[in-house]
Amino acid sequence: MRKSIIIGNWKLNGNQNMVNELILKIRQELDQIIVSCTVVIAPPMVYLERAAHALVGSNILLAAQNVDINTIGAFTGETSVQMLKDIGVKYIIIGHSERRTLHKENDILIAKKFIAVKEMGLIPILCIGETEAQRKSGSTYIVCAHQLDSILKILGTSDIFTDVVIAYEPVWAIGTGKSATPKQAQDIHKFIRNHIAQYNIKAAQEILIQYGGSVNSINAAELFMQPDIDGALVGNASLKADTFALIVKSCK
Template identity: 55%
Template sequence: MARIPLVMGNWKLNGSKAFCDSLISELKTALVDVKGCNVAIAPPVMYLAQAENLLTDSKIALGAQNVDVNVQGAFTGDISPVMLKEFGAKYIIIGHSERRTYHKESNEFIAKKFQLLKDAGLTPVLCIGETEAENEAGKTEEVCARQIDAVINTLGVEAFNNAVIAYEPIWAIGTGKSATPAQAQAVHAFIRQHIAKKSSTVAEQVIIQYGGSVNDANAAELFTQPDIDGALVGGASLKAAAFATIVKAAEKAKA
């Protein structure tokens, strides 16, 4: 089966009401004819209602950058999957290295979030990836396998049906360094094979994005790789022209 790539913009802690208005209207114009590539944006949660309204009648899906492990109750400051769903969010990023680093989120904690999202009928975008030290020590595959297995061991391999994995080498996020297309492909192929050991059917359909300094200059070559199904884009997703170029590169490469 042909996988439809997903290019998703992670705005991180950026934006304002005015920024949201202008970027989304520019994206809607730039991406009006896109076919063969799914597109999503994940603004800060404060702007979900505004983004939901702006994206009406658009092909661009709405996402969010995180979710908590509780659905409701006395959990000050937390955001539940049910609330995200009510505001039209579909793709929810979990396990981003910034959350793992700054908020000490463990693989097991992230697997819990994965389960809640699946229960709510939302699509988890599970970020995995190794540090520079782990990469240099040859531990990339070991680290990625451990992060994936936390979900498989808890929920079974079928949890990856209709889910997304974003391979983001931590040494490439926001650093301007990107894995070469061949390096990225090797890890993506490993991830797919690792899942295939449990189920080739699940492995064949799971979307595996690349993330880590993806931009309008390097995207096209990354997307020609057989196991790279789109991208999770950081900084470049804040510029309409750059983000549209990345989307169109994915569309073209997979056509």
Template identity: 50%
Template sequence: MKKHLLVANWKLNGSIKMISQYIKCVKSCLSVLSKKNIIVIAPPTIYLSEIYKNLNNIDIFLGAQNVDINLKGAFTGETSILMLRDIGVKYVIIGHSERRLLHNETNDILVKKFDLIKKLNLIPILCIGEIEKNKNYNQTTKILIEQLNCMFQVLGKSVFRNTVIAYEPIWAIGTGLSADPKYVQFIHKFIKDYIAQHDPTSIKNIIVQYGGSINAINAEEFIKEPDIDGLLIGSASLDSKEFCKIIAIAEKVTKYY
């Protein structure tokens, strides 16, 4: 029986009022479940402390949506890994397609962020994925290899130990057009096999999760696949009831598959 990692990525959404109601609902949900899985909430940076205060020993971890490459100094508007760790963050999302596309984050920048997160003993969630054109031209694995190789080449063969890879086909994010679960299973198996070629030990503690228009209707079809270790959930995670339904589905799948 494997645990699944469920990450609620709120993106640029949320409010103080929402947080109180949201945590209350999730707390109630978890109180009747066996809590076999790992739950992470990743709100906008400004709400990280507020979320942390509301957790109150609940079995939920705090995640950040981004981090700067600098530890401190004259970098107006940025947030360092030291600050994130100081307020209780355990997981940090990097390389999300929206940041790659809208904020021009390159693989070189992501290598620096990944390295900082690991050195501070937090857990990176590295997002990788292809655009629709890549998929149509059968270039998906080529793109994924490029995104993984940038880490191997700079940080070494064991770089992915105790980390999370989030496969998010860019053409499925926020479109409502989720990828086929069997296709995602194939890609996840490919990612794990490719990493194992460099470092077989990594497979013992790496999590490969899927992100892309996940909701309570399609969640089970994904997480019952053997190599899909969890879900990175966007829009559906903003509704606490919807997120709780996904958590309950994951609990059922963890028990029976």
């Protein structure tokens, strides 16, 4: 049976005090409920080590929001997978829509990052999803399939979907307050699982596919009731400890 996962993506938010206070509050909130899913937070890169110290003694795991493809050398300003692993990071977000659009990351670069994360024994959180224009043109399934196939094409093996989290994030819903309906999200999650099954049935059954598109404490429970939705990649709502805890509580 798959164990759902809730990941709080803090994006470009925070300072030293906020990191300490928010983690403390999240820990206090989660101590008051039964947590039946894996809980992960992804603070900004500069605060990851501080977050790691603040998480000691808790069951909350640490994720990075990005990573470079290189391991060592003259790559000013970059951070390697080894460095992230060294400070306690277990998950790394790959191919987030904001990286694809704002930083022009293409499928080839995302696949190389995916490889780097897997080779170091960490877990990639591979983000896929369509823009509003692609949705309106009826291309949602085509876009999602292409983004998955681009990983398979470069790596050449279906085993790469073992120990991976897929985050379906409809780009048109991120940070807008809009959200796919539970049925819409379920249909696409099922499509993603079935698409992976064409290559590796066992991996498709075991892979965690989470939803990421303006998830909040109101819509979370109904989303998590869907058979192919294994949690959520949470943005703004993860910056409020009580709200984040309610989302975690909704995850059975």
